[in-house]
Amino acid sequence: MSLNSVVESVTSRIIERSKTSRRRYLTLMERNREKGADRSRLTCGNLAHAVAASSAADKQELVFEQRPNLGIITTYNDMLSAHEPYGRYPEQMKVFAREVGATAQVAGGAPAMCDGVTQGQEGMDLSLFSRDVIAQSTAVGLSHAMYDGVALLGICDKIVPGLLMGALRFGHLPGMLIPSGPMTSGLPNKEKVRVRQLYVQGKIGKDELMKAEMASYHSEGTCTFYGTANTNQMMAEFLGLMMPDSSFIPVDTPLRQAMTRAGVHRLVEISNKGKDPRPMAEVVNEKAIVNAIVGLMATGGSTNHTIHIPAVARAAGIIVNWEDFSDLSAVVPTLCKVYPSGPSDVNKFNEVGGLPTVIAELSDAGLLHRDAPTISENGLEDYAKRALMGNDKNVVYTPAKPSSDPEILRGAKEPFHPVGGIQLLQGNLGRGVYKSSAVADNLLTIEAPARVFQSQTAVKEAQKAGELHRDVVVVVIGQGPRGNGMPELHNLIPSLGVELDQGFKVALVTDGRLSGASGKVPAVVHVGPEAQVDGPLAKVRDGDVIRVCARTGKLEALVDEKEWAARTPTKPHRATAGTGRELFALMREVAPSAEEGASPMLFMMDRELEEIGDDVEKGTEV
Numbered sequence: 210m211s212l213n214s215v216v217e218s219v220t221s222r223i224i225e226r227s228k229t230s231r232r233r234y235l236t237l238m239e240r241n242r243e244k245g246a247d248r249s250r251l252t253c254g255n256l257a258h259a260v261a262a263s264s265a266a267d268k269q270e271l272v273f274e275q276r277p278n279l280g281i282i283t284t285y286n287d288m289l290s291a292h293e294p295y296g297r298y299p300e301q302m303k304v305f306a307r308e309v310g311a312t313a314q315v316a317g318g319a320p321a322m323c324d325g326v327t328q329g330q331e332g333m334d335l336s337l338f339s340r341d342v343i344a345q346s347t348a349v350g351l352s353h354a355m356y357d358g359v360a361l362l363g364i365c366d367k368i369v370p371g372l373l374m375g376a377l378r379f380g381h382l383p384g385m386l387i388p389s390g391p392m393t394s395g396l397p398n399k400e401k402v403r404v405r406q407l408y409v410q411g412k413i414g415k416d417e418l419m420k421a422e423m424a425s426y427h428s429e430g431t432c433t434f435y436g437t438a439n440t441n442q443m444m445a446e447f448l449g450l451m452m453p454d455s456s457f458i459p460v461d462t463p464l465r466q467a468m469t470r471a472g473v474h475r476l477v478e479i480s481n482k483g484k485d486p487r488p489m490a491e492v493v494n495e496k497a498i499v500n501a502i503v504g505l506m507a508t509g510g511s512t513n514h515t516i517h518i519p520a521v522a523r524a525a526g527i528i529v530n531w532e533d534f535s536d537l538s539a540v541v542p543t544l545c546k547v548y549p550s551g552p553s554d555v556n557k558f559n560e561v562g563g564l565p566t567v568i569a570e571l572s573d574a575g576l577l578h579r580d581a582p583t584i585s586e587n588g589l590e591d592y593a594k595r596a597l598m599g600n601d602k603n604v605v606y607t608p609a610k611p612s613s614d615p616e617i618l619r620g621a622k623e624p625f626h627p628v629g630g631i632q633l634l635q636g637n638l639g640r641g642v643y644k645s646s647a648v649a650d651n652l653l654t655i656e657a658p659a660r661v662f663q664s665q666t667a668v669k670e671a672q673k674a675g676e677l678h679r680d681v682v683v684v685v686i687g688q689g690p691r692g693n694g695m696p697e698l699h700n701l702i703p704s705l706g707v708e709l710d711q712g713f714k715v716a717l718v719t720d721g722r723l724s725g726a727s728g729k730v731p732a733v734v735h736v737g738p739e740a741q742v743d744g745p746l747a748k749v750r751d752g753d754v755i756r757v758c759a760r761t762g763k764l765e766a767l768v769d770e771k772e773w774a775a776r777t778p779t780k781p782h783r784a785t786a787g788t789g790r791e792l793f794a795l796m797r798e799v800a801p802s803a804e805e806g807a808s809p810m811l812f813m814m815d816r817e818l819e820e821i822g823d824d825v826e827k828g829t830e831v
C-alpha cells in the first residue's frame with residue numbers, strides 16, 4: 210500500500226521545520242568526519258596512550274593495520290537488573306569483534322538509574338536529568354577519537370535516550386544499540402497491582418507485599434511490562450538502530466548470545482572502516498523519527514517517549530512537537546495490548562508475534578516509511594522478520610507471521626482501536642499527554658471537582674484520610690522540569706486505583722511524569738507550561754470543575770473566564786535539596802518544556818549553535 214497521506218504530510222512538515230537545524234547538524238557531522246574524532250589524526254603519543262593497556266595483537270591491529278575499532282559505551286551496574294548482564298558483554302564483544310578482524314575497546318561508562326528503585330523516593334528527582342548526564346558521559350567516552358563505530362549498551366528508561374543524544378553528536382560514526390533481553394515472567398503484573406492495592410487498603414501486611422514484589426522482580430533482565438525500557442527497545446528497532454527482532458529475546462539464552470554476536474559482526478561491517486559504512490547521522494533522519502512515533506502509537510508505549518523522541522530528534526537537528534504525535538495518533542491504529550494496556554507481558558507479546566509482526570502490519574498498511582535507512586542491510590523490511598536460531602548457531606531470519614493471539618496483538622485491519630494509544634489533550638489548562646490505550650472506555654471522559662496538591666506524599670495522605678473517596682480530579686503541580694526535575698509519580702497509582710475500583714471517577718492531571726508502567730487511571734501528564742513558570746495549572750483551586758476528555762481532546766477548567774483571568778498563579782513549593790538534588794540546580798534553571806524534550810543540555814546547545822549559525826568552522830577553530 211502507498212504511504213498514508215498524513216504520515217507523508219507530517220514528515221514533510223518536520224523536514225521543513227527542521228531545514229536549518231538539520232542542515233547545520235549534517236554539516237557539523239561532516240566536519241567531524243573530515244577533521245574531528247578520528248584515529249588517523251592522533252599523534253603517536255596520543256595513540257600510544259590509547260593502546261597502552263591493549264594486548265600485543267590488538268596493538269598491532271589498532272596501530273599498524275588500522276583495523277576497525279569499536280567503541281563500547283556501557284551503562285553496566287549490577288543493581289539494575291536489566292543492565293546486570295552487561296557486566297559480561299565487553300569481553301564477549303571483543304571476542305566477537307576479533308572473529309571478523311576487528312577490535313573493540315570500552316570507550317567509557319555512563320550511569321544508569323533504576324526508576325523502579327527510585328519510584329516515590331527523592332532520587333527520582335534526578336532521573337530525567339540523568340539522561341543529559343548519560344549523553345555527556347557518552348560524548349566524553351567518544352571524544353577519544355579512537356573509534357570507527359559505536360556499540361551502545363543500555364536499555365532502561367533515561368539510558369537509551371541519553372546514549373542516543375550523546376552518540377548522535379558523533380553521528381559521523383556508525384552506531385548500534387545492543388539490548389540484553391527481558392527477564393522471564395514472574396508474578397503476573399496484574400496480580401502485582403492487585404496485591405499493592407490490598408496493601409494500600411490495609412488488607413495485607415508488608416511481608417506479603419514484599420513477597421509479591423520479589424516474585425515479580427526476580428532475576429536479571431529487563432522488567433517484563435511494556436514500560437519505558439521496553440518502549441526504548443521498540444523505538445530503537447523502528448529507528449533502525451538495533452538488530453532486527455533483537456528487543457525481546459529473553460536474557461541469557463543461546464539466541465540472545467547469537468544475536469549479540471551477529472550485532473557485533475554487523476557493526477564492524479557498517480563501521481567507517483567496514484564494507485558498508487552507515488553513519489548514525491544518516492540513519493536517524495526525519496523518516497526514522499516518524500517511524501518511531503508511529504511505533505509508539507501502534508504499541509501503546511510509554512508516555513515518556515513523548516519527551517524522549519523530541520529530545521533524541523533534536524540531538525540530530527530534527528524538531529518534532531506534540532502536534533506531530535497527535536496527527537499521527539489519529540491515523541495509526543492501536544495493534545497491541547501489553548501490560549499496562551492489557552494483562553500480558555512482553556514475553557507473551559513476543560511469543561505471539563512481537564515487533565516483527567507489528568512492523569509488517571504497519572508497513573503493509575502504508576503507515577511506515579519503508580525507505581528509511583537502517584543499520585540492517587535491506588532497511589526496514591528486515592525488521593518485519595523473525596529472528597531464529599540457525600543450525601550453525603547463527604541467527605537466521607524468516608518473514609513475520611500474523612499474530613497468533615488477537616487478545617494481545619492484532620492486524621492493522623482489525624485493531625484494538627482505530628487510533629493510537631497516546632493522545633494530546635489541550636485547553637485552558639495547557640496541553641498534556643494522555644495514554645488512552647490502558648484506560649477503560651467509560652473513563653475516557655471525566656468531569657469532577659479538583660483537589661490540588663504539591664507533592665505525591667500529600668496525595669497519598671489525603672487518600673488514606675478518605676478525602677479522595679469521591680469523584681475527583683487530582684491536580685499535582687510543581688512537578689515539571691523547572692519545578693523539581695519532573696519525577697515520575699507512579700507511586701500514586703495504587704492509591705488512585707483503589708478509589709477507581711470503588712466506582713469513583715478519578716483522574717490525575719500534572720505537570721510531572723508517570724511511569725511507562727502506569728495504566729488504568731486516566732492521567733494527563735507533562736502538562737505545560739508547567740506551574741513553576743506560572744502555567745495555567747498554577748491557577749487551579751480546590752473545587753474547580755475539571756474536564757478531562759480523551760474523546761474530544763479537551764483539558765479544561767470549567768471556570769468563569771473573567772474569574773480565571775483574575776487569578777494569581779500559585780508558586781509551588783520546591784523540594785530541591787537532599788539526595789544530591791542540589792547538584793542539579795543548573796538544570797532546573799534552564800530546562801525547556803517537556804514538549805521540547807526537557808533537556809537543559811540540548812536547550813543550551815541549540816542556543817550556542819544558533820550563534821555559530823551556518824559557519825561551522827567558526828565554532829571549531831580558534
Ligand SMILES: O=C(O)C(=O)C[C@H](O)[C@H](O)COP(=O)(O)O
Nearest residue numbers: 324325436437438699724725726
Ligand atoms: O517504565 C517506566 O517508566 C518505569 O519507571 C519503570 C519502573 O520500574 C516502574 O515504575 C515500575 O513500576 P511497577 O510495574 O508498578 O513496579
